[in-house]
Amino acid sequence: MAASETPAAPALSNDGRIALSIILNGQPCEVAVAPSATLLDVLRDDLRLTGTKKGCDMGACGACTVLAEGRRIKACLALAASYAGQAITTIEGIGSVEQLHPLQDAFIRHDALQCGYCTPGQILSAIALLAEGPCDHAAIREGMSGNLCRCGAYPNIVAAIAEVAGL
């Protein structure tokens, strides 16, 4: 992992904020963050990328799921300063209205959402799950257990992911 290759200490600015450099959706990004800020709050409040959602803010619901170096994490439990130098992928970085990611397309066709608040987290989590190679529907259900859907769209979420996985 690239995580261990960037031990350079982040610079502190006069106001006590930390100069954080990350690769955000493929682009270099520099932002001054509070030392105790979560990656979730930096993405939403400082960088105004509000596609990543804040649900429980306690690591339980998965609405804040993003990818760090290609691996899914909960941005609400991630201390932003600790992710210096890492490649972060959010929902804004995986598809567009003109060109949907295959999972986004499948979620729409399978009606895999109602209110949609959990959907960005579901999609990011599913992208990482597909890379992990689920072997059947049960593995998808187990692998997606870190993402809650209070509207209860679970059967359709599993169906959408299974279709993209070719299961």
Place this chain on the structure above:
Amino acid sequence: MSAPGFGYVLASDVADAVAQGAGPGAAFLAGGTDLMQLWKAGAKAPSRVVDISRLPLAEIACADGRLDLGALARLSDVAAHPGVARDYRLLAEAIAATASGQVRNMATVGGALLQRTRCAYFRTEGMACNKRAPGSGCGAMAGESRQAALFGASSACVATHPSDLAVALAALEAEVEILGPAGSRRMPLTDLYQLPGVEPEHDTILAPGELITSVTVRDAARLAQRSTYLKVRDRASFEFAVVSVAAALRLEDGVIVEARLAAGGVAPRPWRLGPSAAALIGRAPGAATFAIAAELAVAGAQPLADNGFKIELLRRSVIRALETVGGAS
């Protein structure tokens, strides 16, 4: 969020981490999955976080009959390691049953061992809890005690330890390597934890600045074929154990010659079931043998108002785990 902020320092090497971590108000941060929750819940208020996540302590080495896990190895990397999947299946199963995919990508071996109790009184501001606010009392003892311990608790604290990995490692008689301001020391994993007694605010014997650097399991590959981690929980996934059992056996000529048993969800630390394991030696696997072990497992249990059901649950979990590993190979 109302929690006050904290300072941040990135440890440049292990010695720097120890020095920085020994300072007043310092807290180590590895994966952050427990610390960030504790901070948000007001259960821990560090003045400064010492980020150890980049230290070169993430190696997983499996060779020559031993497994060495760097304290900063991510749980998902441990479970996916070919040597672990082959020779230490018990650990892979325990990790697969831990939290969610996102958390397993963040959480580290050391952090999993040092995570703090999930007791709701500890994690809810304004509740009485001797662990969070010494002297404030134990809300769970006279309140909602369903989660509470059957063994090893005290009148000051009845909380249980939540780690699946710790239970599996305890069963495999793992050792931890610790580095601190006074040098390094090595001890059995179970000796890392201290029972609550009258000072439940300290879960472990770690002094300020001390870090777990690695965890070692020796001579356990021969148990791999007959090992299992049984986790009983309130929902099928992404939930802490009500009761769990790690079991491993080795048979020769139809007789049990080696047995390891530990339980989770029942004590303030991973709870080795030594008398149960000892009673299995020299016997043929089967219902009568397993019943003896199960009875010994629950001996001395001290239930509270809401957790008496765990006695029968532990008894049955020991039997089911032994049935899983004790059948015809």
